[in-house]
Every structure is written in C-alpha cells, then in structure tokens.
Amino acid sequence: xxVPIIQCQKLSHVYSGKVALNGLNFELEAGEPxxxxxxxxxxxTTLLSILSGFLRPTSGAVRLFGHPPGAARLIGKVTALPQDxxxxxxxxxxxxxxxxxxxxGFNKQQAVVETGRVLEAVALQIIGAExxxxxxxxxxxxxxxxxxxxxxxxxxxxxxxTAGLDPISVRMVRNIIAEQAAAMxxxxxxxxxxxxxxxxxxxxxxENGVLQSEQLLGDAQYEDIxxxxxxxxxxxxxxxxxxxQTLAGVTEVSNPQKNEFIVAYKPDxxxxxxxxxxxxxxxxxxxxxxxxxxxxxxxxxxxRD
Amino acid sequence: MSSxxxxxxxxxxxxxxxxxFLTRKGLxxxxxxxxxxxxxxLYPLRFAADVLVEGKGLIQEFSFFDFIGFNSLGQWxxxxxxxxxxxxxxxxxxxxxxxxxxxxxxxxxxGTLRFMVLRxxxxxxxxxxxxxxxxxQALLIGSTALTVLALxxxxxxxxxxxxxxxxxxxxxSVALAILPFTAMMAALSAVVKSVRQATVWAILIWTxxxxxxxxxxxxxxxxxxxxxxxxxxxxxxxxQLSEWRTLKLAYIPLLQSxxxxxxxxxxxxxxAL
Numbered sequence: 248x249x250v251p252i253i254q255c256q257k258l259s260h261v262y263s264g265k266v267a268l269n270g271l272n273f274e275l276e277a278g279e280p281x282x283x284x285x286x287x288x289x290x291x292t293t294l295l296s297i298l299s300g301f302l303r304p305t306s307g308a309v310r311l312f313g314h315p316p317g318a319a320r321l322i323g324k325v326t327a328l329p330q331d332x333x334x335x336x337x338x339x340x341x342x343x344x345x346x347x348x349x350x351x352g353f354n355k356q357q358a359v360v361e362t363g364r365v366l367e368a369v370a371l372q373i374i375g376a377e378x379x380x381x382x383x384x385x386x387x388x389x390x391x392x393x394x395x396x397x398x399x400x401x402x403x404x405x406x407x408x409t410a411g412l413d414p415i416s417v418r419m420v421r422n423i424i425a426e427q428a429a430a431m432x433x434x435x436x437x438x439x440x441x442x443x444x445x446x447x448x449x450x451x452x453x454e455n456g457v458l459q460s461e462q463l464l465g466d467a468q469y470e471d472i473x474x475x476x477x478x479x480x481x482x483x484x485x486x487x488x489x490x491x492q493t494l495a496g497v498t499e500v501s502n503p504q505k506n507e508f509i510v511a512y513k514p515d516x517x518x519x520x521x522x523x524x525x526x527x528x529x530x531x532x533x534x535x536x537x538x539x540x541x542x543x544x545x546x547x548x549x550x551r552d
Numbered sequence: 553m554s555s556x557x558x559x560x561x562x563x564x565x566x567x568x569x570x571x572x573f574l575t576r577k578g579l580x581x582x583x584x585x586x587x588x589x590x591x592x593x594l595y596p597l598r599f600a601a602d603v604l605v606e607g608k609g610l611i612q613e614f615s616f617f618d619f620i621g622f623n624s625l626g627q628w629x630x631x632x633x634x635x636x637x638x639x640x641x642x643x644x645x646x647x648x649x650x651x652x653x654x655x656x657x658x659x660x661x662x663g664t665l666r667f668m669v670l671r672x673x674x675x676x677x678x679x680x681x682x683x684x685x686x687x688x689q690a691l692l693i694g695s696t697a698l699t700v701l702a703l704x705x706x707x708x709x710x711x712x713x714x715x716x717x718x719x720x721x722x723x724x725s726v727a728l729a730i731l732p733f734t735a736m737m738a739a740l741s742a743v744v745k746s747v748r749q750a751t752v753w754a755i756l757i758w759t760x761x762x763x764x765x766x767x768x769x770x771x772x773x774x775x776x777x778x779x780x781x782x783x784x785x786x787x788x789x790x791x792q793l794s795e796w797r798t799l800k801l802a803y804i805p806l807l808q809s810x811x812x813x814x815x816x817x818x819x820x821x822x823x824a825l
Contacts, residue, residue, distance in 0.1 A: 301666050301825040319673060326670050332663025337575045343667075349563055350671035394667055 250313075252277050252402050252432060253298065258307035260293050260456075267293040269456040270307070277401065279448030280424060280433040284440065290456040291436040292330055295406045298434075299327040311402065323351045326395040330406035330436075333387070334379040340366070340390055341375035344397065351398045365393040369423055385416030392423060403427075405435045409442055421446060472498060474542045475510045475520060480534035482506060490531060494523050509542060560676035561683060564668075568684025585647075585692065592643075593699050597635050604631035605707070627794035630711055633718040634794065636700045640726045641791050644693060645784055648730040649758070651692075652685040652737035653750040656820070661745055665825050678820040682738045682813065689734065690727045697723050718795060725798035729790060732783035732808035739816030742823055758784065783808055 251274040258271040268290045275281055283291050296302040297309060300317025314320050334343050341362055348358035366372045369389040379387060388408065395403050408424070409417045417439075424433055424446055437443055443450060452459040479487065484502050491500045491510055496517025501509045512520045521538060528535050572578040628634030656678070659665045668677055697719045704715045736757065740750045762782050769776035779785055786804040793800060 296824075299666070300669060303822065303824075317669065317674070322671055327666070329663055329666040332666045334667070335659065335662075335664050337571060337577050346563070346567055347667060347671055350560055350668065352559075 251275060252312055253434075254308075254310040256308045258294075258297070258309055259305050260290070260297065260302070261305045262293075266456050268297075268304070271456075271458050273451065273458055275432075275434070275449075277432045280428050280435055280446045282443035282447035282450040283434060283436040283453065284438070284443060284450060285453035285459075287438075288455075289453040291453055292406055293456075294453065295327065295404050295434070295436055296329075299325070299329065299404055301329065323398045324400055325402045325404070326397065326400040327404040328388075328391050328395045328406060328408055330410070332391065334390065334394075336378060336380050339376050339378055340371075340382075344375075344390075344394060347394055348397050353398070361397055365396045366390075368396055368427065369393045370419065385412050385419075388412060388416070389420065389423070392420065396427060399430055401431055403431050403433050405433060407436055407438070409437060409439055417442065471513065471515075472511050473514050473520075473540070475512070475524060476537075476539050476542060477508045477510065477524060477528075478536040478538075479506045479508065479528075480536060482533045484508075486531075487533065490527055491524065494520075494527060496520060496523075506536075557673065557676050560672040561680040564672065564677060564680025565684035565687060568681060569687055571684075572688045581651075589696055589699070592639065593696075593703065597632070597639060597700070598703060600635040601632040601703070604634070628718070629795075630704055630715055630718055632700050632704045632707075633715065633722060636697065637722055637726075637794070637798075638791055640693065640696070640722060641729060641787055644689065644726050644730050645733050645787070647692070648689060648733035649737060649751060649754045651689060652734045653741060653747045653754070655681040655685055655738050655741040657741045657744055657746055657750055660823070660825055663825075669825060674820050675817065678738065678742065678817055679813075682734060682816075685734050685738070686727070686731065689730055690723070693726045693730075694723050721796050721798060725790070725802075728799070728802050728805050729784075729787065730805075732805045732812055735809040735812035735816065736783050739812050739819060742816050742819040758782070780804060781808060781811065783812075 253273075253275040255271045255273050258268055259266070260268040271294070283294065285291050293302065297304050298311060298316055300321075309316055311318075311321055311325055316325075334340065338346075344362040344365065345355075345358045348361045349355065353361055362375070363372065366375055369392055371386060371389055371393065374382065374386060374390075379390070382390060388411075392405070392408060395405070405424070409420050412420065421442060424435070427433075428446070433446075435443065435446065484506075487508060488500045488502060491497055491508065494512075494517070496512045496514075497510055497520075498513060499511040501511075503509060510520065510524065514520070517523060521540070524538065525535075573582065628637065656665060659668075665677065672680075701715050701719050704711050733754075737750060737754060740753050740757075744750045744753060762779055762785070765775060765778045765782070769779075783805075785808075786801045790798060790801050
C-alpha cells in the first residue's frame with residue numbers, strides 16, 4: 248500500500264474575511280506529476296503556500312510525508328518554486344545556490360557539485376557567475392526551478408512554472424519537468440491546460456477554494472464511451488455534425504468552439520473511429536488541422552455534462 | 553551531510569557577514585562608514601582627547617564636558633577611550649537602527665525568504681540574521697576601538713597594556729548596549745515591509761515610547777517600570793561609568809533583548825512569507 252505524500256483534512260484558509268480555501272480534503276500519492284488548476288482566485292497559490300510552509304492554514308490539518316509543512320524533517324525532501332519569488336540581487340546565482348545546498352546539509356564541496364548539476368539540468372551552467380538582475384524572465388524562472396531540484400527532493404511544488412514565458416522557454420521547462428519526473432513527484436499549478444494535459448497524470452480542480460474534482464488522465468482505454476477531438480479548417484459545421492452522426496458507433500457530436508468537434512463513440516462498435524473520421528473528412532473534401540484521442544483537459548474539467 | 557538548528561544559524565549569519573563585507577553594496581556602506589569614522593576620529597575625538605590630555609588638572613572644573621553630558625571623562629585613565637566611550641554610546645545605537653533594519657523585510661517582500669524557509673526553520677533564519685547583524689556591528693565597534701588604540705599608542709606607546717584592556721571593556725559594553733536595538737530591529741523587520749518603515753517605527757518607538765510611558769505613569773505610577781523596556785533606557789547612566797564597571801548595567805540590555813527577541817520570534821513564526 249502506497250503511503251500518501253500529502254494529506255489534507257478540512258483545510259481552510261481565510262484572508263481578512265475572504266475564504267481562500269474551504270474545507271479541502273484530499274490525499275495524494277507519489278508518482279506522475281499532478282496538476283492543480285482553477286480560475287484566478289481559486290486558491291491554488293494559497294494551497295501551495297500552505298504546503299510549502301509559507302503560510303499557516305486558518306484551520307484543518309496538513310501532513311507531508313506524515314509531518315506538518317515546514318517541519319525540519321521535510322528539509323531536502325520537499326522543495327518549491329514559489330510564484331514571483333526572486334533571488335537576492337546582491338549575490339551571484341552560484342553563490343546563492345551553493346548557500347541553499349549548504350542549508351540543505353551539503354558540505355562545501357558537495358554544494359558546489361550539486362549547484363553545477365542543477366544548473367546543468369536547466370541548461371544554465373554558463374550564467375552561474377551572473378547576478379539575478381542580468382537574467383531574463385525565462386532564465387530567472389529556470390534558475391528558480393534549479394533551486395527546487397537541489398538535493399533531488401521527493402516532492403517539488405511548482406507554482407505557475409510557465410507563467411509569462413515565451414514558447415521556447417515553456418518547452419524547455421516542460422522538458423525539465425518531464426526529465427526529472429521519474430525521480431520526484433511534481434505538483435504543478437498552472438493555467439496552461441495544454442501543458443498540464445501533456446505532463447500530468449492526475450488533475451485537481453479548485454474553484455472558489457473548494458476542490459471540485461480529482462481527475463485521472465490517460466485511462467480512456469477502459470471507458471465505454473471514448474472521445475475524439477477534431478480541429479478543422481473552416482468548414483460547414485452543421486454538415487460536419489450531420490455526416491459524423493451517421494457513422495456507425497458515434498453516439499454524439501458536439502461543436503464546443505468554432506471548427507472544433509468532439510465525437511463521442513462506442514469503441515466496442517467501432518474501434519477504428521479515427522480512420523472512419525479521416526475517411527469522412529477526405530470524402531467531403533474538408534481540411535483538418537489536428538485529430539486527438541480524448542477530450543481536451545479544458546473540456547474534461549470545465550465543460551462536463 | 554550536516555544539519556541542525558545551530559549549523560543553519562551559523563551558515564545564515566556567515567552569509568550576512570559576506571553580504572556586509574564582500575558584496576558591492578556592503579562594501580559601499582562600509583567604505584562610507586570608514587570615511588565618516590575617519591573624520592570623527594581625526595577631529596572631534598582627537599581634539600577632545602588633546603584638550604583632556606593637555607589640561608588634565610583642569611578636568612574637574614572643565615564644565616564644557618559636564619554641559620554636554622561627558623562628565624565621566626575624568627574617570628577613564630586614557631582620555632581617548634573616555635571620549636570614544638561617549639561617542640560610541642551615541643553613534644552605535646543610531647547606526648544599529650540603520651544597519652540592522654533589513655534583517656528580513658526586503659527578503660520577505662522579494663520572496664527570497666521562501667527559498668530559505670524551504671531549507672531552514674524560521675527560528676534559524678530569525679536568529680541567524682540577528683546573529684549576523686550583531687557580528688557585523690561588533691566588528692565595526694572593535695575596528696573603531698582599534699583605531700582609537702592606534703591613536704593612543706601614537707601619543708604614548710607605553711599605554712599599550714592598559715589601553716588594550718580599555719579597548720576590550722568598551723567593545724564588550726558597547727556591543728551589549730546595541731544588543732536591544734538590534735533585537736528591536738529584528739522584531740520590526742519581521743513585521744514591516746521595507747527598511748524605511750522599520751527605521752521610522754524604530755525612531756518613533758525610541759523617541760516617543762519613553763514619553764508616553766511617562767505620561768501614563770503620571771496617572772498610574774506602577775507603569776513607570778515599563779520604561780526599562782525601551783532600548784537605550786540605561787544609556788545615560790551607562791555613560792557615567794568607566795572601564796569594566798560599565799558591565800554593572802549589562803542586565804538591562806540583556807533583559808530587553810530577551811523580551812524583544814521573544815516577540816520577534818513569535819511574529820516571525822506566524823508571518824506569511
């Protein structure tokens with residue numbers, strides 16, 4: 248039986264009369280990255296701040312590896328990328344990372360080696376001698392991720408790791424997380440559902456401080472009804488829906504956004520639905536952009552039945 | 553791998569020393585202090601000491617020093633240290649309010665403290681920063697005292713042994729005197745958002761708290777005892793003492809520091825970072 252890495256019971260937090268978290272109850276186990284999503288003000292940063300020990304909950308109980316957040320036993324085991332936190336502008340990146348490694352218990356030599364390792368992991372070995380002010384936003388974010396990787400912690404809490412980054416930096420951050428995910432559990436708070444869809448195995452949806460759902464991703468092969476999301480070039484929507492509905496096995500076709508269609512079907516009646524759809528598109532001389540199995544994370548989370 | 557409260561406390565205080573003496577910003581502050589101190593040493597301090605040395609027999613009647621509150625100068629066997637003692641009791645508490653104001657507030661506002669509390673307890677952080685601020689000030693006090701020693705030896709090298717003892721007594725006593733000021737700044741820094749706020753609050757507390765307590769004590773005399781909680785409460789009495797007798801009042805800053813540090817620790821433990 249797996250021991251939960253995080254346990255929250257009736258966790259609540261109130262900021263000057265405004266409820267940020269309202270009686271959260273959940274347990275998370277180690278493994279694949281876990282996503283934390285929700286609209287602005289849903290309580291994501293508050294939850295991560297409590298888990299990181301930056302904030303004391305108003306009520307309820309939290310345990311990480313069986314200890315309260317901020318406990319001495321969690322040093323080196325739990326790290327975080329706090330949202331908008333910046334390094335000290337007076338010291339170089341290397342000096343600060345060595346200092347953090349030493350606080351985690353590394354001796355001077357080990358700390359130097361570990362600093363080199365984490366900077367290499369985020370492909371920033373060459374900027375070690377620079378001060379934080381010399382870094383771009385993307386580089387500063389990657390350095391902040393590097394500090395979270397010091398000492399190979401068991402749990403890493405990332406608050407908006409890709410916020411404000413350009414597409415190349417986003418891909419770089421995604422690759423860093425994917426590469427490290429085998430050795431540690433990531434909890435990633437983000438508004439970027441495409442990123443979370445690619446990285447995470449489980450999603451927690453927070454709304455108004457309440458945990459709305461816990462969704463497991465990637466287990467569609469066991470469902471009675473499956474979905475295909477098809478993004479088309481400009482096309483006659485009503486005609487597309489009508490034609491798709493006539494295909495064997497299709498139970499429902501919806502058009503949630505312009506040129507996007509979600510086809511629900513029974514895999515036992517038509518296991519090769521993707522081929523059927525492609526043939527239908529080809530026969531009608533339509534053009535498509537992308538076909539993907541399953542619903543988008545946005546559909547799963549925010550547009551459930 | 554090493555760990556533990558004291559290990560982290562020492563690492564954090566060492567890092568503060570590095571900030572003060574090995575960063576550009578720290579070196580600029582130290583350079584400024586050195587220049588200011590050079591002029592204090594060269595003019596008011598040397599001038600006052602020269603007056604005392606030349607007119608030693610007149611010291612009891614020299615009402616100017618009485619007038620400015622330096623009436624214990626004659627009790628110091630080496631006049632330079634007597635003058636330094638009075639200057640130090642004026643300058644270092646003021647300097648402490650400025651030097652120790654940024655123990656945690658800037659780092660908290662920037663979010664840098666979050667990186668640190670992931671790796672150390674809030675207690676290690678709070679006391680480590682306090683220890684760092686105290687060590688920096690103790691080094692400044694010690695080095696200014698050494699410049700006074702150099703001045704004394706330049707005048708009369710045979711005074712080395714008694715001057716060294718004076719130097720030690722002053723360094724220890726001034727460091728003790730600034731202890732509650734540094735503790736007050738540690739507590740204020742844990743609450744406020746900027747160095748400026750910490751400094752303004754410190755000046756308000758220092759300037760008005762004693763006055764407010766006096767007014768309240770007029771109606772309820774028992775409250776007069778609260779005055780002993782104000783940092784610097786003992787400074788005017790302390791200025792009248794000389795050499796190791798200055799430690800007679802050491803219990804006051806120690807007690808004040810314990811209370812202020814306990815309050816600061818309580819705030820730090822509950823503060824959102």
